[in-house]
Amino acid sequence: MSIHAFRMQLKPGVVDEYRKRHDEIWPELSALLTESGIHDYSIFLDEATLALFAVLKLAEPNTRDALPDHPVMKRWWDYMAPLMEVEDNNRPKEWSLPLIFHHA
Numbered sequence: 001m002s003i004h005a006f007r008m009q010l011k012p013g014v015v016d017e018y019r020k021r022h023d024e025i026w027p028e029l030s031a032l033l034t035e036s037g038i039h040d041y042s043i044f045l046d047e048a049t050l051a052l053f054a055v056l057k058l059a060e061p062n063t064r065d066a067l068p069d070h071p072v073m074k075r076w077w078d079y080m081a082p083l084m085e086v087e088d089n090n091r092p093k094e095w096s097l098p099l100i101f102h103h104a
């Protein structure tokens with residue numbers, strides 16, 4: 001198992017809608033994430049900058065790299081694109097966050 005952390009960026013004025021959409025996450029998306037090996041996935045908000053900080057655990061082996069091609073993932077990205085900074089294909093822009101310290 002490995003831990004991955006990354007940053008994403010919200011657009012101004014959409015925090016409540018972003019939270020609502022995640023509170024109502026599609027069951028098929030939740031199942032897809034689990035089937036891909038992703039678990040214990042959390043997203044934190046820096047309210048001052050609207051930066052999102054995500055942390056997830058990834059099982060080995062996993063199929064995380066195949067997610068961008070999955071129709072459910074593409075639909076979710078299209079749904080979330082108006083709220084976030086995204087790539088040309090509506091995938092959220094991600095900036096990796098290297099681990100600097102961990103206390104177990």
